[in-house]
Amino acid sequence: MKTSHLLRSLMIIASGFLMIQCTSDLEIPDPIVGPPGADGRDGIDGVDGVDGTASCVSCHSNTTREPIFASFELSAHASGSVGFAEARIGCAQCHGSDGFIDLLETGAALGPYTSPNTISCNTCHDSHRTFDFENDGPDYALRNPDGQQLFLDPNYTLDFEGASNNCISCHQPRDSYEIPATNSSGLYVVNTSRFGPHHGPQATMLEGILGANLPGSEGYPAVASATHRTGSSCVSCHMGESSDTSKGLHSWKTTEAACLQCHPNGAPSELAGYTEDMITLKSLLENVVGEEFQEDADGNPVYDADGNPVGTGVPVVGLIVDFAPDNTDRSNSGIFTVQEAQAAWNYKTLLEDQSRGTHNPAYSRALLKNSIEALQN
Numbered sequence: 001m002k003t004s005h006l007l008r009s010l011m012i013i014a015s016g017f018l019m020i021q022c023t024s025d026l027e028i029p030d031p032i033v034g035p036p037g038a039d040g041r042d043g044i045d046g047v048d049g050v051d052g053t054a055s056c057v058s059c060h061s062n063t064t065r066e067p068i069f070a071s072f073e074l075s076a077h078a079s080g081s082v083g084f085a086e087a088r089i090g091c092a093q094c095h096g097s098d099g100f101i102d103l104l105e106t107g108a109a110l111g112p113y114t115s116p117n118t119i120s121c122n123t124c125h126d127s128h129r130t131f132d133f134e135n136d137g138p139d140y141a142l143r144n145p146d147g148q149q150l151f152l153d154p155n156y157t158l159d160f161e162g163a164s165n166n167c168i169s170c171h172q173p174r175d176s177y178e179i180p181a182t183n184s185s186g187l188y189v190v191n192t193s194r195f196g197p198h199h200g201p202q203a204t205m206l207e208g209i210l211g212a213n214l215p216g217s218e219g220y221p222a223v224a225s226a227t228h229r230t231g232s233s234c235v236s237c238h239m240g241e242s243s244d245t246s247k248g249l250h251s252w253k254t255t256e257a258a259c260l261q262c263h264p265n266g267a268p269s270e271l272a273g274y275t276e277d278m279i280t281l282k283s284l285l286e287n288v289v290g291e292e293f294q295e296d297a298d299g300n301p302v303y304d305a306d307g308n309p310v311g312t313g314v315p316v317v318g319l320i321v322d323f324a325p326d327n328t329d330r331s332n333s334g335i336f337t338v339q340e341a342q343a344a345w346n347y348k349t350l351l352e353d354q355s356r357g358t359h360n361p362a363y364s365r366a367l368l369k370n371s372i373e374a375l376q377n
Contacts, residue, residue: 055133071242071249077119086116094170094200097123104143104169124166142166148203151175152210158203164234171234172204173197173349179212180341185308188341189293189301190319195331195341196348202234205353208363212342216370221362228359231262271357277368281347282329284375285320290334292316309335319344343371 058064072078080086085095092099092109097117099109117123126143130136139145140163147159148168152175158168176198180188197210204210208223224230228237240258242248248255259267292314294302302310316334319341323330329351331344346367350357357364 055131067245068250071245071251072121074246075251075253077250077252080118086118087111087113090174090176092116094174095119100124100169101143144169148172150204150210152179152197152204156209158207160203160233162233162235167234168203171200171202173201173210174199179210180338180345182338185306186338187309187335188338189309189335190290190331190341190344191293191301191333193323193330193333196345197352198348199352201349201353202355202359205349205355205359205363206234208360211349211363211367212345212371213366214339214342214346214370214374216366216373218366218369220366221360226360226363227262268358269356271361271364274357274364274368277372278347278350281343281368281372281375282320284372285340285344285347286318288317288319288336288340288375290316290319290332290336290340293333293335311335320347339374343375346371 085091086099087096089109089111092111092113093103094100096111096113097119098113099111099116100119100123102108102110124143125141128141129139129145133139142163144166145163146165147157147161148165150156150158150172152173158172159165160168174197177192177195197204201210206226206229208221208226208229213220237254237258238248238252239250240248240255242255242257244255245251247253248258254267256267291311294310294312296302304310316332316336318332319334319336320329321332322328329348331348336344350364350368353359353364357368
């Protein structure tokens with residue numbers, strides 16, 4: 001027992017010395033460095049990341065841009081052929097860059113513009129809305145890729161779902177003149193030489209709306225039913241890939257290859273009978289006889305208490321006329337019947353659509369045939 005007590009006491013004393021040693025300020029010598037060990041096995045290399053500018057260079061390179069610039073220079077957009085309209089309120093929103101941008105940003109062209117900029121790349125393109133092109137699709141930095149409320153019918157939103165929406169911004173009838181509609185007097189006053197949709201009804205013709213739907217033997221197709229509307233787009237037809245900068249790309253002139261995708265035997269240059277029927281319709285409109293209207297002190301038409309236009313008794317021959325060889329298809333001012341005015345509206349719509357009926361053949365045919373019938377009956 002005494003031996004056990006002695007051993008236990010010695011262990012306690014030894015532990016105390018150890019604890020004193022651990023908490024003391026004695027310096028511990030540096031360890032002796034041994035030779036380096038053998039290298040470990042290399043790991044598997046990671047996947048290389050994508051170059052940060054690769055997606056940008058795919059579009060923003062001279063190889064891509066030079067054909068765009070070359071084709072744009074050959075386009076009507078680049079011609080500046082209506083220079084005075086770039087500055088004028090009511091015109092600048094589609095004829096000039098400043099007015100177009102103001103229209104999109106504020107809802108109206110804020111002119112007149114003293115030093116207007118002509119239409120350029122910056123007119124339609126600004127900044128990308130997304131850089132996730134893989135999931136969101138390329139947005140081409142278009143200013144206006146969304147559906148558009150129409151000038152002539154703000155309750156109608158036309159949506160071509162994609163880049164073609166930017167075209168709708170201007171390629172639709174302006175709200176300068178109302179589509180002639182049936183009224184109690186049966187009369188309509190034309191007080192301009194520019195009567196009609198003025199000047200770009202391509203989008204609404206493609207949709208099959210905003211013509212004057214006169215009754216007649218030709219039925220009107222359902223809205224938005226044209227094959228070019230359901231199976232194609234402004235961009236796919238007018239901006240096709242091409243090695244010829246005078247076609248497709250940013251010239252907006254259709255390429256044969258784009259047409260052959262849907263028309264393997266060749267696309268027709270116009271609706272069957274279009275030229276002959278347009279000649280017939282214009283001839284009828286040239287021989288319509290209206291009446292001169294009385295004017296107030298400001299030169300505006302005078303109306304009676306019932307809202308009917310007051311005439312002078314002086315006949316006006318021709319609703320659509322040629323004022324000069326270089327000033328054709330203008331409108332005479334005067335009082336005409338609603339049907340005559342509707343037929344004139346349709347003539348100008350078909351003329352200024354510039355597709356010769358091919359944007360929407362069924363709608364074009366109905367407007368044309370029924371307008372002729374209305375004037376012949």
